[in-house]
Amino acid sequence: MELEQALLARRSVRKFLPNKIDDETIHKLLYFAMCAPSACNKKPWEFYVIKDEEKLAEVKKASRFSNHNAPLAIVVAGNTRKALPLQLASYWIQDCSSAITHILLEATNLGLGSLWCGLHPQKRPAERVRKILNEGDHIVPLGLILLGYPAETPEPRSQYDEKKVHII
Numbered sequence: 371m372e373l374e375q376a377l378l379a380r381r382s383v384r385k386f387l388p389n390k391i392d393d394e395t396i397h398k399l400l401y402f403a404m405c406a407p408s409a410c411n412k413k414p415w416e417f418y419v420i421k422d423e424e425k426l427a428e429v430k431k432a433s434r435f436s437n438h439n440a441p442l443a444i445v446v447a448g449n450t451r452k453a454l455p456l457q458l459a460s461y462w463i464q465d466c467s468s469a470i471t472h473i474l475l476e477a478t479n480l481g482l483g484s485l486w487c488g489l490h491p492q493k494r495p496a497e498r499v500r501k502i503l504n505e506g507d508h509i510v511p512l513g514l515i516l517l518g519y520p521a522e523t524p525e526p527r528s529q530y531d532e533k534k535v536h537i538i
C-alpha cells in the first residue's frame with residue numbers, strides 16, 4: 371500500500387474477525403515500530419505482545435474503553451530507567467507515541483485493523499496493566515493497541531482543516 375493511501379485508510383477498528391495474526395506479521399509490526407524517532411534516540415520503549423486469551427481479556431478489562439473482540443494486543447510502555455534525565459524525562463511519552471503510530475500504519479499496510487486505547491496518564495488503568503505485565507514501577511504502560519483482521523472498514527479520510535494551519 372502506498373504511504374499516503376495508508377495514512378488515509380488508518381481508522382480505528384472496533385470489530386474484528388477471530389483469525390489469529392501470525393508471528394511473522396507481529397514481527398513486522400514491531401520491526402517498523404522500532405524505526406520510529408525518539409528524543410536523543412533513547413528508545414525508552416518496551417513492547418508486550420499479548421496472545422494469551424486470559425491475559426488478553428484481563429488487559430482489555432483493565433483499560434476503560436477497549437472491550438472489543440481483537441485476537442491480539444500490544445502494550446507499548448515507557449521504561450523510565452531508559453528515559454532522558456530531569457525535565458526531559460517525559461519525552462518517553464512522545465517516543466512511545468511515535469512507535470505506536472508506526473504500528474498503526476504498518477497494521478493498515480498489512481490489511482489489519484487496529485485500535486489505540488489510552489492507558490497513561492489514566493492512573494488506575496495504567497497501574498492495572500503494569501501489574502498484569504508483572505513489571506515494576508519503572509514500566510509505564512502508555513497504550514494498548516488492539517489488533518486483528520477487521521470485521522468493519524471505516525471510510526478512509528483526512529480531517530484537514532484550514533483553520534488549524536498558521537502560516538507565519
Ligand SMILES: Cc1cc2nc3c(=O)[nH]c(=O)nc-3n(C[C@H](O)[C@H](O)[C@H](O)COP(=O)(O)O)c2cc1C
Pocket residue numbers: 380381382383384434435436485486487488524
Ligand atoms: C491517545 C489515544 C487514546 C485513545 N483511546 C481510545 C480508547 O480507549 N478507546 C477507543 O475506542 N478509542 C480510543 N482512541 C481512538 C480515538 O477515539 C480515535 O483515534 C479518534 O476517534 C479518531 O478516529 P480514527 O482513529 O478512526 O481516525 C484513542 C486514540 C488516542 C490517540
